[in-house]
Amino acid sequence: MRRWTWAVGPLWLAAALFAGCDDDEAAVVDAAQQADVGPDTAVDMPDAGPADAAPPVEQPACDPLDPGSCTLPWPSNLYLVEDDSRATGYALRFADTALPASLATGNPVSPALFSHLDGYGLGTPIMALFPDLDPTQLPDETAIPDSLAEDAAAVLLEVTGDGVRRVPWFVDLDAQAAPGSQRATLLRPAEVLKPATRYVVGFRGLRTEGGAAIMPSEAFAALRDGATDDPALAARQPRFDEVFALLEGAGFARGDLTLAWDFVTASSDALTGRMRSMRDQAFETVGEDGPELVIDEINEYLPADDGSGAPWNPYVALRYKGHFRAPHYMKLDEVYQEKQGYVFNLDEDGRPAQNGWREDVTFYVSVPHGALDGTPHGLIHHGHGMFGDGRDAADLGWTRLCGKYPPRECGWYHGRVDQNHQFITFAGDLKGMSQEDRDEYALTILTDINKFPWITDRLHQGMLEYLLLQRAMMRRFGSLPEVADRGIVINPDENYYWGISQGAIFGSTFLALSDDVHRGVLSVAGVNYATLLDRSRNFEPFFAILAGVYPERIDQLVLMAAMQLLWDGTDGVSYVRHLSADPFPGQSPTQVLVDVARGDYQVAPLTMETVARSGIGLKVLAHYDVDRDVPLVEPVDYPYVGSAMTNWNFGNAWAAPGNVPPEEDPAGDPHENARHMDAMNAQMAHFFRTGEIIDVCAGAPCPDLTDVEGAP
Template identity: 35%
Template sequence: MRLLPVVALIALVVVPAPAAAAQPAGCDPLGSGTGECLLPFPNDWHTRPDPATPTGRRLALTPDVLPRNALGSAPNPTPWNRADGFSPGSTLIAHVPGLDPATSGLAPVTDIGRSLDADAPVVLLDAATGERWPHWAELDANDPQRRALLVHPARNLRDGHRYVVALRGLRDAAGGAIVPNPAFARVAGPDLAEDDPLRARQQQLRPALAALAAHGVDPRAAHVAWDFTVASTRSLTGDLFTIRDDALRELGSRAPASTVTGVTDFTPEQDARIAREITGRVTVPSYLTLPGGLPGSVLRRASDGTPRRSLFGPVDAQFRCEVPRSAFAQPSWPALYGHGLLGSRSEVGAGNVKAMAAEHGFTFCATDWIGMAQDDIPVVLAALADITLFAAIPERSQQGILNAIFVGRALAHPQGLVAHQAFRTDDGRPLVDTTRPLVFDGNSQGGILGGALVAASPDVRTAVLGVTGMNYGVLLNRSSDFAPFHQVLDLSYPDRLRQQVVLQLLQLLWDRGETNGYANHLGDRRVLMHIAFGDHQVANVAADVEARTIGARLVTPALAPGRSPDRVPHWGIEPARLPHAGSAMVVWDSGTPAPPTTNTPPTEPEYGRDPHSDPRSSVDARRQKAAFLTTGLVVDVCGGAPCTAPPTG
């Protein structure tokens, strides 16, 4: 990706912001002194009652409380304020000067089970059920100065539930007790006078403090405590499911309109695996604001915020399909492929995809993940310079998911693509067996966005998510891919504490276009996760969170003894007994060192070569994927031992 010229251009226009203004009136007084109005985060202080939403609340952010970039630009809060709560995977952020994780006994990523100890210093509590939620806590390793405290849920929080957070027994590096937050000490104490500036905060927090006390946590002994509401299922999935339902209602039982634009036949000498490559387009209803759904589009909305049809008519979802040689003897299985980070449909022509098609009889078709495709790179960079522009990424991505649904329907429908001569032999026999169910295989970004597609598609019930994870708010700091994008973020939001707030605000919108917002609803789908141990691009910890959330079982033994730094490797993921009928996670080990235990990326040479491409390049991994996609069973292809993938490249 040629990003540096764009980064340099942004550098020319980004200048240092003027001195910070006084703390805005809407800031939480519990975060006073941090310089970040939204801290602690996420936080119901920044919501308002709304009886029209499933949670009874709605975000109430204002331009004054949102983080400004280096040019002093105030974000427009409208996209965020459509939500009735916060992300189910939101990282909790607080600033505690002098905090030492080790002496305080915070649960690290290597010992998540410790977070549920009765005396755990971080309490994350479901206010309705009293359930303590597993998590890990760390200081931001990217910030040598203020070092935000980051608390990550070890599995996604429940849609629509309210949670209470308490920090207690915190200590500095010398073991000395850290003085409680002064504002919180007053809020947690006796009733304040009507004219006291903290009176409103005390009244708002009373139910949360009562919930803590009811479940054995003394709020008066806490350093600070606060509460927040997780967005409802309708808030998280409503936009995508609305456009899906509207588009499919009009389509009915028909196949989407499609056109074949190119057919290339290969001799065995030209390509021993693929006999025919087909390109074309499928017509899809558009819900975007710009003609043709161009990059930078957002969803067109009615006055009540509901997505509605574009004024510019439908869009064309361009596709590319790879037909294996075996399909000319026996019709192939219909399959969608999901491409990688800011890539394109052309990745369906990669060697590993061709090998999967040829070895196991799949015709793979791909369309661009618009919103997160190659053409969107300038929009992504601009959005990191000014978060007001960010809604264009997840909202265009939702149209991209709808496009994939339509391409998949066209591929699997008996009157769809198979009706074109390009998808038939010379004597008229179909090259794709439309009596077989449509399946999905995606890698990297194709896996991260693929979970949302699988949740939304009425046709895909079985999928492989390769080298996957979810929740970009957690992934970005831990990905080697993020380095050039981080340059833009450093220019536009140079304060690293502010960056953590920005990443979580972005995740609030990203939930609607990636697996994180849909993971709680993948339980009725069969999903096989293939993970590269020590992956430099998609962090293993994010895959573990996804597996716990969707209820995937772990194929064991997952790693050879001593390979994982965790006290209990893959904590909280139940083992699978093979063959296993249902969702599962398989870890493929190429010998790469274990990844960092901090929120930083593994990079060469310290962390060895990147194993990101190894699982999909393994014959055994492809054999396991094919068995799963065609039978729904996870089978043993590693002889009862930990799975290993030969290094590639």
Template identity: 30%
Template sequence: MRSRTRLPLVVALVAASLTATAPTHAAAHATGGCDPIGGGVECLLPFPSDWHTRPDPGTDTGRRVAFDSRVLPRNALGSSPNPTAWNRADGFSPGSTLIAHVPGLDPVASGMAPVTDIGRSLDPDSPVVLLDATTGERWPHWAEIDSNDPRRRALLVHPARNFRDGHHYVVALRGLRDVAGNEIAPNAAFAEVAGPDLAPDDPLHARQRQLRPALDTLAAHGVAPGTLDLAWDFTVASTRGLTGDLTTIRDDALRGLGTRAPASTVTGVTDFTPEQDARIAREVTGRVTVPSYLTLPAGLPGSVLRRGSDGTPRRSLFGTVEAQFRCEVPRSAFTRPSWPALYGHGLLGSRSEVGAGNVKAMAAEHGFTFCATDWIGMAQDDIPVVLAALADIGLFPAIPERSQQGLLNAMFVGRALAHPQGFTAHRAFRTDDGRPLVDTTRPLVFDGNSQGGILGGALVAASPDIRTAVLGVTGMNYGLLLNRSSDFARFHQVLDLSYPDRLRQQVVLQLLQLLWDRGETNGYANHLGDRRVLMHIAFGDHQVANVAADVQARTVGARLVTPALAPGRGPDREPYWGIEPARLPHAGSAMVVWDSGTPAPPTTNTPPTEPDYGRDPHADPRSSADARRQKAAFLTTGLVIDVCGGAPCTAPPA
């Protein structure tokens, strides 16, 4: 996931602006509209909650997020974000981390299910109950204390697989204990709300009335209100609420395109001798013209989607954007036309990553022409916007909304690559005697690494052309990933300055995820079941947390290639709970774990870093010839084959 760009100067500038006039945390704290059962330490707790939604018969869920600017977290300058972008949602993220503050709570003494024993979360007496009120199903999860906040130690409850789009969930906490094993009493406000009916003029009457159906649902499933320490409910955004912006611009753009290839221009052709490059014979650069739906000319960083009065994305006043591309054509293509493949680059990088050694090796060894475009919204040019958004989350919509244009750009580049009147109509994609270098009778496939995998799942779910993809060293849900990524330390400096309270930071990360869902795999994972996806995971990855990949595998229904790890390499208990094993060869989605000998990652919400957790294995799977052979077989046949001789897969250090 790592970006190679330098950040210190921008971080220093943000720091200077925030510290110059920063008020105290207390002065920045908003009080109006706070949930009275949350304990009073942070306005939006517990989170997510239907206390912060309103009925709306015009949405697919019948509800709409209804944040007031007073309840959203203020930064160190006292700025509260405009809630408009959040209030378009008809529910919360399907990957929401549930956040609550229970003073003195000890999850071990309380018997909560840790990440190493997720199955325990479904025990009848589990102290945390997640109930799908739509179906009556208990939902698997793990619980932990925020290890980044030793002072207030928020409780974080993570779904072990994503919640279902549009469903209503009820959360119950019961039998909570402190480190000494003593029972913890519920806070006074919740005790009143969960108790006998309050008078209409009681300050807590409205909260009791709103929560009563959830308490009745719990009681109907054997969880008595009198046993509760805290309970609340929330609605997950609908499929249209999560994916509607992207599908709207996709459908409009492709409808205008019809059966034609997108317009493209070749701007550069470089031929290499075998001495210059034994693997790649030709590099081609150019641009593809794509309809723009962004507010700024050329879709510049900081753009958001242009919207009509009903909030639906509309075409930009500036017409089009140019998606810059770079393609690597292997030597074998001059003998036999190559397979068309899109490549997805890493964290805040660029299309130039398609020229990396491992990508060239994959192209040369297995006959792929890889083309890449920048993931605009999460590309190198967006770094200043990302930093500014961490300083003021009101600026954050520019990241996922520009990312959706970036996903559309990738679809158009892919269409141009795979269309017979697309790239192959240019002399740059033909031999001297006119034969095409790319076989456009073969289906377009995708291979991405790190951020290329995290965003790639959204691309694959939304693209009408891609049915088979490899997501390398992948995961999903930045709200889960960031605390666990060694990459985030550089960006965390800005977050610490702008939102210095660590409990507030957890709320901020989940608010960001609610918008991020529209531009990364987390919002689309429930709809990847009809695609074939191979997930390659680096065990102990320092940059993309293994737990995020596990949640993704459970959500998309990927099978686990076993044995996944050698004895003694994983946690004490079942490390891949809920992921069914695959019998090879396997036709369908799967997850393969590649072990380079790096220590197992921490079980807390902290990143594995050197030297305590050894060297970072993040680049190892893509650098393995065996892994590339497995990827190539999957992309061309849809089958996951055994390349590890029936043993756990290992990848030598890159």
């Protein structure tokens, strides 16, 4: 059901229009060109003159441009309300009843959850419903260069004061829609969008599978043809006239358009400001050396089984468990289904405010046998996997992959890295997406997305505790009597991060925020959950619950896009630009080595390929794959100094295009394989200490299995 009662101010008057380039001077350039990284500034708008005095116009709660669903097309400019106090000049304001309602509670998703935003996220899907669309008109992820063709049926334009640029994209025609139902068209940007930037979307000449023309909606046709007699539509006409002019400059004739609109991305401050505020406040509170560390438990291990029954491990000598205090920026939310989660504790300006302390923040440290002779060892901060915890860093008895292809020693991959390369590994729990959060309420909150901040707000607290632990390990751990008295020496110049899976997704965030670590390895990495979720087998149980209370598939897609707006505060998609292209104020650039796995069941390589196309510092190394390169990206040769990504092929096929998880493959899930490979670990250790990425695969795609019996 569509709802139509929402009054707003004069958003669509000419005063709210963006500044655009002159038609004759609009520069439509190849989107493969490296993007300039400029300051995060407000979007310019021209003076509208007398129109400023026009009275407010009542706007509908739903956007009539796409009658298929209330908030389509997504991201709709209907909900960008003029606000001169915001960096972009806009505030994101959904109508009270615009977003889907839960069958469990009857409550639509509250617009208050998004009140801090001044635009949409940098990885937002672009969605519309075109009945019975012929999918061959729009390139999928295997044909991204076709999106830049002059005769393409769609276009995505980046609009700045310097002109207009075509952005590459691909389309998912929703593969998870029920048979016979309408399938949403998801146009996904093939690069990370820029903050505080205007984008224009246009579709033209679309046809059904039977070859018939898809007609524009009544509302869009009125705007396109300049025949708006409805006051609400008429108020939007000046903005759309500018959209049409920009599209005509790009070769998209106004009369050919099936649908077109524009939107604005959020500023960096809106996306990352709460997280950075918490970081700065917390370090001012605890001091430059970070929080004091307390050791609660020490486990000792012999290097081999001596027959006495004493614990032994070939790599790990000591396992510490401890805790520290951290400033707390959360408060308890109201009880829901007998559960009670945490949400931001905000001051009157909407910034996180300290609300006491988290008294018992747990951490773990794994020390190899080689550190007991006083040889200085570097520190590796481990970022754990999906809904895991810090115990992963001390992987004693990690044997669930023993005997599985490819050949490797049984388990203990962290311990082997530490012993072979002189590191000490430590970790904590990423609150918000730790095992505790999964067990407590991860499934419950899906019955009402108004509770999703129990995950996304708390992720800010978890990330803060990662940052505090990093500083304390650097400055305090080595001087603890439980450590120093055993002759363990920390190399103060070696501080690195290694995130795996979820730890790699949030690794970009940690590394962009920390000025203590300037080299990190992101294993089976990704960004932008809105793209990853449908392509991951991990989230199939979550989707089953979501579908039970939000049964309409289009509502599920809108919800995932809305959930991403909340995830954006900590998702790496908001932070990758700030690693090296545009570091946060006062911070130095950071290098990352990224590895992905062909055919990964859990984290699709697609999103890191998107980062590599974005011109923000991540390169793709030579010999990426035997079958294909990354579209629109020129590989760089080994050895390479800087940030770059590799692809590991364990015999899996590439996943078929589309927003579905990979099919079962005889090779099994390759997600965890590379981290167990000694070659990958040697590449990582060399990168950590030198910043240089070396070839460990004999001038061919990784891994080098030429001497392995049975390898593909």
